[in-house]
Amino acid sequence: MNRKEFLSDCGKMGMAGVALSLFPWLESCTEKAKQEVHGEKARIGIIGTGSRGVFHIKNLLQLQQAEVVALCDNYRPHLDDAAQYYPKAKLYEDYRQLLDDKNVQGVIIATPLYLHGRMTIDAMNAGKSVFCEKSMAFTLDEALEVYNRRKELGSVLFIGQQRLFDPKYVKAMSMIHEGVIGDVVGVRNYWYRNNDWRREVPSPELERHINWRLYREYSRGLMTELACHQLQNGSWAMGMLPEKVMGSGSLIHWNKVDKRDVYDCVTAIFTYPNGVNMTFESIISNKHFGMGEQILGSKGTIDLVTGMHYTDEPMPKGSGMHQLVEQIERGVMSNSVFAGTSWAAETGSTAPGMPIMPNVKVVTGESSVGAEADGSKELVDAFLHAVITGKQPEKVLEESYYATQFALLADKAMHENAILTLEDKYRVPYVPLGSR
Amino acid sequence: MQFQFSDKNPHHPVTYASFFSMHTRIELVATGFTEEKGRELAQSIEAEVKAMEHRFNRFDDTSPMSVVNMRATNEAVTVDDELFMALELCEAFRRGTGGYFDVATASAATDEGYAVSYLLDPKKHTVKFTHQGVSLDLGGFAKGFALEQVCRRVREAGAENALINFGNSSVAAIGHHPYGECWSVGVEHTKVKGTMAREIKLNNGAMSVSGRNSDGVYHIVNPITGGLVAGDELVIVEGRSALVCEVLSTALYAAPRAQRSVIMKQYEGYTATELYCREGGSCEIRTIDCNK
Ligand SMILES: NC(=O)c1ccc[n+]([C@@H]2O[C@H](COP(=O)([O-])OP(=O)(O)OC[C@H]3O[C@@H](n4cnc5c(N)ncnc54)[C@H](O)[C@@H]3O)[C@@H](O)[C@H]2O)c1
Numbered sequence: 001m002n003r004k005e006f007l008s009d010c011g012k013m014g015m016a017g018v019a020l021s022l023f024p025w026l027e028s029c030t031e032k033a034k035q036e037v038h039g040e041k042a043r044i045g046i047i048g049t050g051s052r053g054v055f056h057i058k059n060l061l062q063l064q065q066a067e068v069v070a071l072c073d074n075y076r077p078h079l080d081d082a083a084q085y086y087p088k089a090k091l092y093e094d095y096r097q098l099l100d101d102k103n104v105q106g107v108i109i110a111t112p113l114y115l116h117g118r119m120t121i122d123a124m125n126a127g128k129s130v131f132c133e134k135s136m137a138f139t140l141d142e143a144l145e146v147y148n149r150r151k152e153l154g155s156v157l158f159i160g161q162q163r164l165f166d167p168k169y170v171k172a173m174s175m176i177h178e179g180v181i182g183d184v185v186g187v188r189n190y191w192y193r194n195n196d197w198r199r200e201v202p203s204p205e206l207e208r209h210i211n212w213r214l215y216r217e218y219s220r221g222l223m224t225e226l227a228c229h230q231l232q233n234g235s236w237a238m239g240m241l242p243e244k245v246m247g248s249g250s251l252i253h254w255n256k257v258d259k260r261d262v263y264d265c266v267t268a269i270f271t272y273p274n275g276v277n278m279t280f281e282s283i284i285s286n287k288h289f290g291m292g293e294q295i296l297g298s299k300g301t302i303d304l305v306t307g308m309h310y311t312d313e314p315m316p317k318g319s320g321m322h323q324l325v326e327q328i329e330r331g332v333m334s335n336s337v338f339a340g341t342s343w344a345a346e347t348g349s350t351a352p353g354m355p356i357m358p359n360v361k362v363v364t365g366e367s368s369v370g371a372e373a374d375g376s377k378e379l380v381d382a383f384l385h386a387v388i389t390g391k392q393p394e395k396v397l398e399e400s401y402y403a404t405q406f407a408l409l410a411d412k413a414m415h416e417n418a419i420l421t422l423e424d425k426y427r428v429p430y431v432p433l434g435s436r
Numbered sequence: 437m438q439f440q441f442s443d444k445n446p447h448h449p450v451t452y453a454s455f456f457s458m459h460t461r462i463e464l465v466a467t468g469f470t471e472e473k474g475r476e477l478a479q480s481i482e483a484e485v486k487a488m489e490h491r492f493n494r495f496d497d498t499s500p501m502s503v504v505n506m507r508a509t510n511e512a513v514t515v516d517d518e519l520f521m522a523l524e525l526c527e528a529f530r531r532g533t534g535g536y537f538d539v540a541t542a543s544a545a546t547d548e549g550y551a552v553s554y555l556l557d558p559k560k561h562t563v564k565f566t567h568q569g570v571s572l573d574l575g576g577f578a579k580g581f582a583l584e585q586v587c588r589r590v591r592e593a594g595a596e597n598a599l600i601n602f603g604n605s606s607v608a609a610i611g612h613h614p615y616g617e618c619w620s621v622g623v624e625h626t627k628v629k630g631t632m633a634r635e636i637k638l639n640n641g642a643m644s645v646s647g648r649n650s651d652g653v654y655h656i657v658n659p660i661t662g663g664l665v666a667g668d669e670l671v672i673v674e675g676r677s678a679l680v681c682e683v684l685s686t687a688l689y690a691a692p693r694a695q696r697s698v699i700m701k702q703y704e705g706y707t708a709t710e711l712y713c714r715e716g717g718s719c720e721i722r723t724i725d726c727n728k
Contacts, residue, residue, distance in 0.1 A: 321463040321601050324613070325452045328467060329444040333616035358615065 018174045025164060025396035028385035029378060037065055042387035045070035045104035045128075047095045047119060048111030049082035051199075052133055052160075055370040056108055057085045059377040065384040072098040075209060077202075095119060099126040106156070106387035108380070109133060112212040113219050117142035120157065121149050129156035129387040131380065135224040136404035140412075143404050144426055150397065156386040158379065159400035163229055165382065166375030168307040169236075171357045172295070176237050180309065181297025184238050187278035188294045189230035191222075191365055194287035196254050197264075214260035220411045221262025222249075222282040225368075228407040230293055232399060233304060234270060234278035237295045239432030242270035242278065242406055244421050249414035253285035268410040280410070291365025307360030308353035323354060331358045398430050437482050441471040448596075448614045453478035457485045458579055460603025464586070467614050468596030477593045481586050488582050491519060492574040504563050505571045508554065512562035520561045525679075526577055527556060532702050533687035534695060538659035539572045580644065580682025583608050587642075587678060599638075605645050608678040609638035623672060626713040633711055633719045634672065642678035646671045646689040658690045665690050668712065671724075675706035684708065688724065700726035 020027060027033055042065050046053050049071055060066040072092040073079040079091055092098040098107070099122060106129035109119050117137035123130045136159045137143035150157045163169045176184065199210045212218035213225060235241050247268030254264045264285060270278040293304040300311040327334050332355045361373040370376055386392060405426055413420045443449040451474030454463040462485060464478060493499045504513050515523070526539045540553035553570045554563055563572075574581075583602045590598045590610055597611035599619045609619040618639040622632035626647070636643045646656060647670035656665045673685040680703065688696050688708055700708055708724040 320604075321454070321465055321599065322452060324465045324599065325440060325442060325450050328448050328450045328465075328614055329442050331445055331447075331615060333613045333620070 018170055022174055022177060023164075023170055025382065025393040026170065027393060028382045029165075033385065037385055037388045040388050041065055041067040042129075042384040043067050043069045043103055043105045044384070044387070045072065045098045045101065045107045046082065047072045047098060047107055047109045047123075048115075048133075049073040049078045050075075050110065051369045053078070053108070053110035054082060054085075055376070056110060056380060057082060059380055061085065063377070063381050063384060065381070065388065070098050070101050070104050075206075096122065099123055099128065105129060106131065106383065108383075110160075113224050114138045114212075114217065117146050120146050124149055124153050124155040124157065129383070129390070131158040131160065131383040133160040134400065134404065135159075135220070135228045135407055136400055137408075138220070140405060140408050140423075140426055143401060143408065144428075147397070147401050147428055150392075154392070156383070156390065156392045157397055158383045158386070159397065159404070160376075160379065161229065161232060161400045161403055162375035162379045163232055164375065164396060164399055165378035168357060168360050169304055169375070172302045172304050172307065172309075173236050175309070175356060176295055176297070176302060177239075180300065181295065181302055182299030184234075184295060184297050185276060186296035187234040187237060187276070188292065188296065189227070189233060189279060190281040190289060190292045191226045191230065192282065192287050192289050192291070193284045193366060195284065196257055197284055197368070198258065211260075214258070214262055216261050219262055220408060222264070222266050222284070223268070223407040223411040223414075224404070226282055226365075227266075227268070227280045227410065228403045230280055231270070231278070231406045231410075232403045233293055233295065234272065234276075235402060235432065236399065238272055238274070238276065240272055240274070241402055241422070241427075241430060241432075243273045244271050244419050245269070245406065245410050245413050246419045247410045247414040249411075263414070266410075266414065268413070270406060270410070287366070291363070302356065303353070305365075306362055307356050309356050310353040326354060330354070330356060395431060398428060401428060402430065437478060439475055439478055441474055443471075449474075451475075451478065453481070455482045455485075457482070458489050458575075458582065458602075460579070460605075461601075462586075462603070463601040464590065464598065465600075466590060466595040466598035466610075468594065473593065477590065481589055484585060484589065485582050488578060488585070492522070492578040494571065494573055494575075501572065501574060508563050508565045509568055509570065512557065512560070512564040514560065514562050517561065520556070520558075520563075522574060522577065522581060523554075523556055523563060523572075524558070525581075526574070527554075529577075529683045529687070533684070533699050534691070535659055536691040536695065536699065537576070537683050537687035539574055539577060540570055540659070576686050577679075577683065579603070579606055580679035583642070583678040583682070602678075606642065606678060606682050607638065607644075608642040609640060612639045623670065623711065625717065625719065626668075626670065627715050628713075628717045631717060633670075633713050634709070634721060636672065636674055638674070641674060641676050642681045643672060643674045644678070644681035644685040646685040656686060656690050670711040670713070671696075671708060672711060673706055673708045675703070680706060696724045697726050700724050 044066060060068055068086045068089050070090045071079060071082045072095045074093050083091055107123045109132040113135060116132050120130050120132045137146050201207050201210050208215055249263035249266040251263055252265045254260060265283045267281045291305055295302045302309050334354045363371040363374045405422060409420055409422055437453060437455040440452040448467045451466045451469050454461055490496060490499055492501050494501045494505055496502055500515055500519050507513050529537045552566055554565050556563055579602050583606055586600055587608050595610055597614055600608045607621050612618045618637035621636045621638060621643060623634040623645060625631045625633040658665050671685050671689040673681045675681050684703060687699060691699060710722045712720040
């Protein structure tokens with residue numbers, strides 16, 4: 001595969017013109033790569049058939065390369081639910097038995113966070129290709145252990161960071177690296193919801209099994225459940241990793257309702273070596289602002305969630321017409337050209353934005369299961385491809401690894417009330433996107 | 437001239453050109469041309485519009501229009517075919533708008549009023565003024581006329597889709613936006629800059645807006661009274677011909693409200709609306725109904 005090749009045949013994903021060298025993990029979605037695995041199937045086992053597991057099943061049912069041969073969950077009702085989709089699949093209550101199943105080539109792990117690291121390592125040791133849901137691991141050490149073990153074994157390992165496969169993120173990042181918004185001067189992320197984050201519990205002794213998210217024994221709360229997706233944005237956009245992290249978290253609202261011990265309100269600041277800050281804020285007792293991810297540049301802004309580009313530069317007179325050129329280049333029809341009785345200079349601040357690509361799919365971030373067209377399906381498809389070819393795509397794991405590490409580091413900063421730096425021992429080779 | 441060509445989108449290579457002429461900026465966006473063809477077209481359009489500007493410019497002593505203004509009081513002045521055709525069209529529009537479109541509005545007032553200021557002789561292609569102090573100003577006509585010529589050229593050159601903007605006040609479309617069923621033109625709110633008061637969808641058609649300048653200056657003269665029209669509304673005309681739109685929007689804005697629907701009776705296939713923009717950002721749109 002020629003690295004200079006452009007993603008012209010990923011046209012379906014609307015990423016025409018995006019340089020593959022920037023996103024090597026997208027190689028599997030090119031026509032050529034699809035041919036490579038044509039007619040072949042990846043035999044998949046799913047560990048953890050809760051809500052995310054079933055979400056993946058629904059996608060797998062639509063993917064040609066998928067054959068789900070085994071299912072595992074230690075909670076029978078969930079296992080039986082999943083079995084309805086694949087009546088022929090073998091059912092296991094102990095994941096180690098599924099790993100012993102020679103028929104299984106690759107596993108998708110969608111269990112609570114505290115199990116991710118151990119299950120991933122066991123699966124790789126058993127010779128399986130692994131897709132594990134985010135976050136990658138429960139602790140900084142464990143994430144490193146997983147990373148190193150994969151390296152030793154040369155296994156295929158994907159983490160459920162679907163933004164890496166979401167066309168609008170890919171397009172936006174490629175525009176940012178082309179310099180469309182100038183220098184990146186700030187990155188803002190937030191995720192607001194207004195719900196208790198609880199799942200219904202059939203009987204009290206199941207509380208911790210079902211609502212594992214709410215307890216530090218199994219979960220790192222908002223940082224590992226939400227932030228890890230958004231923390232990719234800064235590194236992805238700037239091609240570097242944060243230098244220091246600080247944060248503050250508290251339980252301010254939902255502790256009135258139950259005995260949870262993960263924060264329901266967090267703010268973290270990540271400072272990059274060039275001084276630029278990335279913020280993350282999450283509150284789950286107010287949803288007004290929803291989910292937001294914005295890359296602020298010296299010349300403009302890209303809103304990753306809405307897929308809009310706004311320019312800060314005062315537009316030259318006549319730019320309304322000039323915008324049409326960009327619309328046509330991007331294959332979109334956007335806001336109108338302005339007419340009036342005579343010319344008026346428009347300024348950037350009041351100028352309407354423009355979609356970065358056709359048919360931008362906007363995800364609200366309200367669901368805790370997953371959303372349509374957010375890259376999740378493409379991510380799983382790429383995993384299936386890798387299961388068949390046995391090839392680990394470049395960079396994809398490192399992007400996920402650092403998303404997890406910085407989510408965990410911020411969580412640590414909040415609990416220790418300290419400004420932290422990611423220790424050298426946790427730094428794995430990172431070839432950032434920006435270096436062409 | 438500012439010229440840009442982009443084939444970033446291989447399905448729709450796009451040409452952009454912009455230049456100043458007739459006291460305004462003229463812009464073209466067109467798809468379906470090669471860079472060479474696009475540049476050639478843009479250059480020929482610029483040359484044609486600038487030649488027209490010269491011909492019709494009453495402030496340029498060497499222009500055919502100036503020659504008429506200087507000499508037609510005393511003698512019948514022979515003019516070239518294009519200027520004659522233009523004057524004939526102007527006369528037809530004057531009659532067709534009940535006198536509210538008149539290229540002789542710049543004339544000094546006389547006791548006889550403004551009814552007939554010039555006589556055209558179609559056989560000899562001559563112009564003769566009926567009294568002293570008449571002066572013709574084709575400013576309100578030339579833009580629409582030029583825009584029409586530009587459209588013809590762009591169409592003949594084989595554009596798939598194109599949008600041509602004459603100083604924001606007149607816009608003409610060939611085909612539609614490659615990613616939509618029309619070209620969308622928003623009329624800017626007069627009180628809240630940067631917001632759209634009305635969207636006009638063009639597909640092989642044109643639109644023109646008349647009203648105060650964006651800096652708030654009244655500039656359209658009522659040919660019947662000779663005074664500046666002081667309406668706060670905008671008048672928007674849509675229809676097939678860019679020239680008719682331009683002329684009609686000027687005439688309708690100049691005409692008293694009651695006369696507007698009378699004028700519209702003459703122009704089947706054209707729609708006219710009055711747009712009143714308020715400080716808070718709201719606005720009111722009224723269609724000028726020709727059945728009234
Ligand atoms: N990428 C995304 O956008 C996204 C969205 C939602 C959830 N997730 C991730 O997916 C994972 C699962 O989340 P969920 O919402 O589906 O939770 P869930 O509680 O609905 O599902 C987890 C399942 O794992 C099972 N399980 C627990 N311990 C097990 C064990 N030892 N062996 C086998 N099965 C076991 C549970 O019975 C349950 O069915 C989490 O890591 C979460 O962060 C990712």
